[in-house]
Amino acid sequence: MKYVLMFCDTPDLYDRVDEETAKKTYEEVFAWFTEHGAAGRIADGGAELQPVTTATTVKSSDGGPVVVDGPFSESKEVVGGFTVVDVPDLDAALAMARTWPPLKHPGVSVEVRPIVEHEM
Amino acid sequence: MSPPSPDADAALGAAIRAEAGTIVASLYRLVGDFDVAEEAVQDAVVEALRTWRARGVPERPGAWLQVAARRNALDRLRRNKRLDAVLERMREDVPPSPEPSDVDDRVPLLFGCCHPALAVEARLALTLRAVVGLTTAQVARAFLVTEPTVAQRIVRAKRKIVSAGIPLTMPAPDERAARLDDVLTVAYLMFNEGFVSTSREQGDDRDLADDALWLAGLLATSLPAEAEAVGLLALLTLQHARQPARFDEHGRLVLLRDQDRGRWDRMAIGSGEALLERAAALRAPGRFQLQAAIAACHASAPTWEATDWLQILVLYDMLLRHDRSPVTRLNRGVALAQVRGAHVALEYVDQLGADLDGYHLFHATRADLLRTLGRSDEAATADRRALELTRNPAEQALLRSRLA
Numbered sequence: 352m353k354y355v356l357m358f359c360d361t362p363d364l365y366d367r368v369d370e371e372t373a374k375k376t377y378e379e380v381f382a383w384f385t386e387h388g389a390a391g392r393i394a395d396g397g398a399e400l401q402p403v404t405t406a407t408t409v410k411s412s413d414g415g416p417v418v419v420d421g422p423f424s425e426s427k428e429v430v431g432g433f434t435v436v437d438v439p440d441l442d443a444a445l446a447m448a449r450t451w452p453p454l455k456h457p458g459v460s461v462e463v464r465p466i467v468e469h470e471m
Numbered sequence: 472m473s474p475p476s477p478d479a480d481a482a483l484g485a486a487i488r489a490e491a492g493t494i495v496a497s498l499y500r501l502v503g504d505f506d507v508a509e510e511a512v513q514d515a516v517v518e519a520l521r522t523w524r525a526r527g528v529p530e531r532p533g534a535w536l537q538v539a540a541r542r543n544a545l546d547r548l549r550r551n552k553r554l555d556a557v558l559e560r561m562r563e564d565v566p567p568s569p570e571p572s573d574v575d576d577r578v579p580l581l582f583g584c585c586h587p588a589l590a591v592e593a594r595l596a597l598t599l600r601a602v603v604g605l606t607t608a609q610v611a612r613a614f615l616v617t618e619p620t621v622a623q624r625i626v627r628a629k630r631k632i633v634s635a636g637i638p639l640t641m642p643a644p645d646e647r648a649a650r651l652d653d654v655l656t657v658a659y660l661m662f663n664e665g666f667v668s669t670s671r672e673q674g675d676d677r678d679l680a681d682d683a684l685w686l687a688g689l690l691a692t693s694l695p696a697e698a699e700a701v702g703l704l705a706l707l708t709l710q711h712a713r714q715p716a717r718f719d720e721h722g723r724l725v726l727l728r729d730q731d732r733g734r735w736d737r738m739a740i741g742s743g744e745a746l747l748e749r750a751a752a753l754r755a756p757g758r759f760q761l762q763a764a765i766a767a768c769h770a771s772a773p774t775w776e777a778t779d780w781l782q783i784l785v786l787y788d789m790l791l792r793h794d795r796s797p798v799t800r801l802n803r804g805v806a807l808a809q810v811r812g813a814h815v816a817l818e819y820v821d822q823l824g825a826d827l828d829g830y831h832l833f834h835a836t837r838a839d840l841l842r843t844l845g846r847s848d849e850a851a852t853a854d855r856r857a858l859e860l861t862r863n864p865a866e867q868a869l870l871r872s873r874l875a
Binding site: 352354439440441442444445446465 | 586588634635636637638640642643646
């Protein structure tokens with residue numbers, strides 16, 4: 352089954368983490384992708400997103416879509432990136448998510464969502 | 472036809488319980504669709520209750536349920552037009568016997584139904600229906616909620632199992648301990664939810680405490696090397712041994728301190744103690760074993776006053792290393808009152824207010840301590856708060872009598 356792992360954090364995460372720790376976490380993230388990629392569990396590398404301050408949202412309104420500054424939701428946690436994985440079941444996807452290196456920092460979470468698979 | 476006796480109903484429930492989970496597991500293997508399998512068995516259970524109450528339990532209840540469940544599954548698949556390959560497999564006259572394996576078929580099913588990706592209420596409802604063989608109506612009455620509420624919980628849980636790919640298998644070894652704790656917690660909740668029922672109003676109501684004990688037995692038998700599984704069975708066996716003394720002849724709830732200890736089931740206490748020893752010998756202490764040890768202290772005490780409260784307090788301190796939940800700390804407060812007095816205990820219990828303000832037993836415990844300290848007005852206020860918060864009729868009656 353395919354799942355999207357959405358990597359979330361609070362926008363101020365990297366203000367709270369010193370540069371050296373951030374660099375080390377980056378290396379661990381790279382190793383995480385290398386390891387799971389080699390095992391054939393990454394279906395689509397996905398993307399790392401620019402900070403939420405760069406977000407612009409197009410919203411529905413009575414007068415048609417309007418463009419607004421900022422993210423869609425007011426929530427404290429924002430999506431910082433995502434990847435698509437292909438594994439046998441939810442437990443396997445959760446096992447991957449659990450080893451996501453930034454999880455050792457407070458405020459970080461990984462949302463795991465199955466992808467809608469259309470039958471051919 | 473005269474209405475069946477409660478004993479006959481209990482036998483009927485036990486016959487269904489013995490078979491339902493196994494049939495769900497094997498039917499799921501056959502049709503590859505958990506929702507279809509579970510619904511088919513649920514319908515068969517409802518049919519069985521009706522038919523067996525009228526005509527008695529058949530000679531081979533398992534075969535009866537199996538045939539009915541398969542027929543229902545076939546109907547569902549036909550409606551879904553998804554039978555091609557499955558139909559072929561189902562045409563075989565003899566139901567395929569489960570492949571021999573180390574664990575009972577129902578255990579992987581349980582791990583799936585108690586998956587942490589599901590809400591706790593959903594885990595309970597689904598386990599009761601899919602593994603223990605309760606009907607939706609029985610689950611609803613046991614938890615004092617409406618039938619549509621339970622039905623919706625179960626539908627959502629099953630939808631998530633299917634669409635999120637929750638596996639109905641044994642968890643990986645590194646996840647095993649945490650996941651087992653989730654499963655044991657469901658059985659424990661089931662016991663506690665069912666524990667405070669007074670009389671069974673509907674003829675076919677199930678005794679949830681009895682069902683939980685059965686489930687704990689299934690787990691301890693299937694996973695004999697898991698100390699906590701054996702520990703939970705010890706705990707529930709010891710607590711269930713007090714059941715005959717928990718209600719007086721008028722059906723009123725009697726608290727532990729006031730119970731007629733001569734009515735406790737000594738045989739059950741003996742087997743609970745033996746189970747606790749077996750669990751302890753596995754040298755992997757945990758919260759259920761420690762709670763069982765506390766229950767064993769109560770079981771061997773001649774009276775409330777002559778209870779070894781110091782030992783119990785020590786056990787609570789050990790328990791807190793495994794379980795820091797506010798409810799456990801509240802219970803420690805009760806032991807603390809016996810060892811160091813109501814004043815110290817009240818100070819300790821009051822610290823839990825932020826976490827437990829919505830929990831009726833927090834207020835009932837405070838009321839008790841306040842009464843001991845002679846602060847009767849405050850005690851009455853706390854009892855009234857407890858009364859507002861509990862929906863359980865037996866507990867409501869007890870609190871009302873304290874306020875009268």
